[in-house]
Amino acid sequence: MIDSSSLVERILVRDVRAIARAISKVENDAPHATEILKSLFAHTGRGVTIGVTGAPGSGKSTLVDKLALHYRGLGKTIGILAVDPSSPFSGGAILGDRIRMQGLANDPHVFIRSMATRGNLGGLARATVDAVAVLDAAGYDRILVETVGVGQDEVDIVKTADVSVVVLVPGMGDDIQAIKAGIMEIGEIFVINKAEREGVERTERELIALLEMSERSDGWKPLIIRTVATQNRGIAEFTDAIETYASFRQRESSSMERRVSVAENRLVEMLRERLLRRVLNEALAPGELQELAAAVAARRRDPYSVVEEIGNKVRID
Amino acid sequence: MIDSSSLVERILVRDVRAIARAISKVENDAPHATEILKSLFAHTGRGVTIGVTGAPGSGKSTLVDKLALHYRGLGKTIGILAVDPSSPFSGGAILGDRIRMQGLANDPHVFIRSMATRGNLGGLARATVDAVAVLDAAGYDRILVETVGVGQDEVDIVKTADVSVVVLVPGMGDDIQAIKAGIMEIGEIFVINKAEREGVERTERELIALLEMSERSDGWKPLIIRTVATQNRGIAEFTDAIETYASFRQRESSSMERRVSVAENRLVEMLRERLLRRVLNEALAPGELQELAAAVAARRRDPYSVVEEIGNKVRID
Secondary structure (H helix, E strand, O other), X not given: OOOHXXXXXXXXXXXXXXXXXXXXXXXXXXOOHHHHHHHHHOOOOOOEEEEXXXXXXXXXXXXXXXXXXXXXXXXXXXXXXEEEOXXXXXXXXXXXXXXXXXXXXXXXXXXXXXXXXXXXXXXHHHHHHHHHHHHHHOOOOXXXXXXXXXXXXXXXXXXXXXXXXXXXXXXXXXXXXXXXHHHHHHOOEEEEOOXXXXXXXXXXXXXXXXXXXXXXXXXXXOEEEEOEHHHOEOHHHHXXXXXXHHHHHHXXXXXXXXXXXXXXXXXXXXXXXXXXXXXXXXXXXXXXXXXXXXXXXXXXXXXHHHHHHHHOOEXXX | OOOHHHHHHHHHOOOHHHHHHHHHHHHHOOOOHHHHHHHHHOOOOOOEEEEEEEOOOOOHHHHHHHHHHHHHHOOOOEEEEEEEOOOOXXXXXXXXXXXXXXXXXXXXXXXXXXXXXXXXXXXXXXXXXXXXXXXXHOOOOEEEEEEOXXXXXXXXXXXXXXXXXXXXXXXXXXXXXXXXXXXXXXXXXXXEOOOOOOOHHHHHHHHHHHHHHOOOOOOOXXXXXXXEHHHOEOHHHHHHHHHHHHHHHHHOOOHHHHXXXXXXXXXXHHHHXXXXXXXXXXXXXXXXXXXXXXXXXXXXOOHHHHHHHHHOOEEEO
């Protein structure tokens, strides 16, 4: 028997096992997950959430490790969520290379967790935001959310953070246009990692040129920081940049506007997931979806009529 | 006045303007889009769809261009969909660097189109699959779908293709684990592009090691091809690999199983989008979502109760 209210109490005093259990419930959308989140909600809003994204190979994980170690040196407690896409076929979760984070894994003031995509119902962004809420309610000072890749999922996750960090490496020129389209506009801080490499000047120039093309409505000028995470270089400057932006956000008048927009996206994401699950469970008999899919695959039915037919079972008061 | 049935007739004789118009309708989910897709559905299933994904900087666009040119030399007609993530704030679409495709842009047997994310209702994967259906019905022999990034959206899009291609570049070792988790298992063909670069042997060895760890249920052994797309090297071998896999798929007994799985994912994606749109339009008054989001942002309401309340307006017969 699990008692939700005692779980909530234990989370609020930062009991690591209770936190891990709550995040699992959130991930699996287990019974009581919503009750737990409702109870925790009033305790959220104190920690600063830092979203870090960038292309594979940019050294995000090492950067996040070093950032966490630096914050530990400042006496802050740290939650880390590493969002890993997982196999679409197996549905399994992969811990990635978080194992190497030796300096952090045994620190009782650091909580590390991987989040993975499950099945085709989506909900990774929703689950990650809810996991952040659990860590926030538990009182972690800084919550680092690291995402692999530059897809829409990553954008959705990073834009819900209080501070969004985009990691680049020298010599990405080829695809900087593509990255721009996806994640350039969400970055408050740009880190050029592996800055000892050739091409760092050019990458910085290109980045500055791109940033000059777009102006933010809140007046914030994105900061550019060079780091060599493996050698711990630039990490203090990176931390300062984060804190500078976090202070700016608190003063800044359009801050509420952004919070409303984040809340709206979150409501939409939660609704989307909930509605789909209800319709799949309640409007279809067990196995019916597979039968309909087989009919479509054999071209006996077209998918558009099938979806209309299912949609007709849904009524809105 | 637009007459859907005449639009369908024009698509079936590969009228480029009609095709472009239908894809716009599909993207915007305009009235009649579903009627058009229903009418086209019976004419689909003839073209071979090739999904190409990989990290930014891997040279996907150039590779797709060269592949298209090679197919043109074989007398095939080609449709190209370049799926670009776009800014989550502006909602605008970016054509990326497709402009450089000089050799293709004026060829009447090549149709090129960018697809972009729109707002937070998602639907990019759904719209792309529908656009593929339009091109398929129009009789294009090979439909190339190029996606930027390695997120869930890209995985969703690429796994609906008949042939899935993952593009790597030498020296990605650091994040090969991360890439593996997301897209390794969906690749039937792996291209190591920029193969003139240092580290190609190591990347290939690592790739082989990763592929040996997983076995496919259909018995296909993924092919590894080295290319230097900018110099047109390896493109003939790449084309051969695609055709080899396409033939394998046609013979192979589990082909139907995969088609059913693809159809199921597609139905779910279509349902998800349709349900969300209906609930936002019908269960909420204009401006109500924004008011609720403001209440959540101010912590006057918790998002979980808000979503429950909206969900309670939905009834399923």
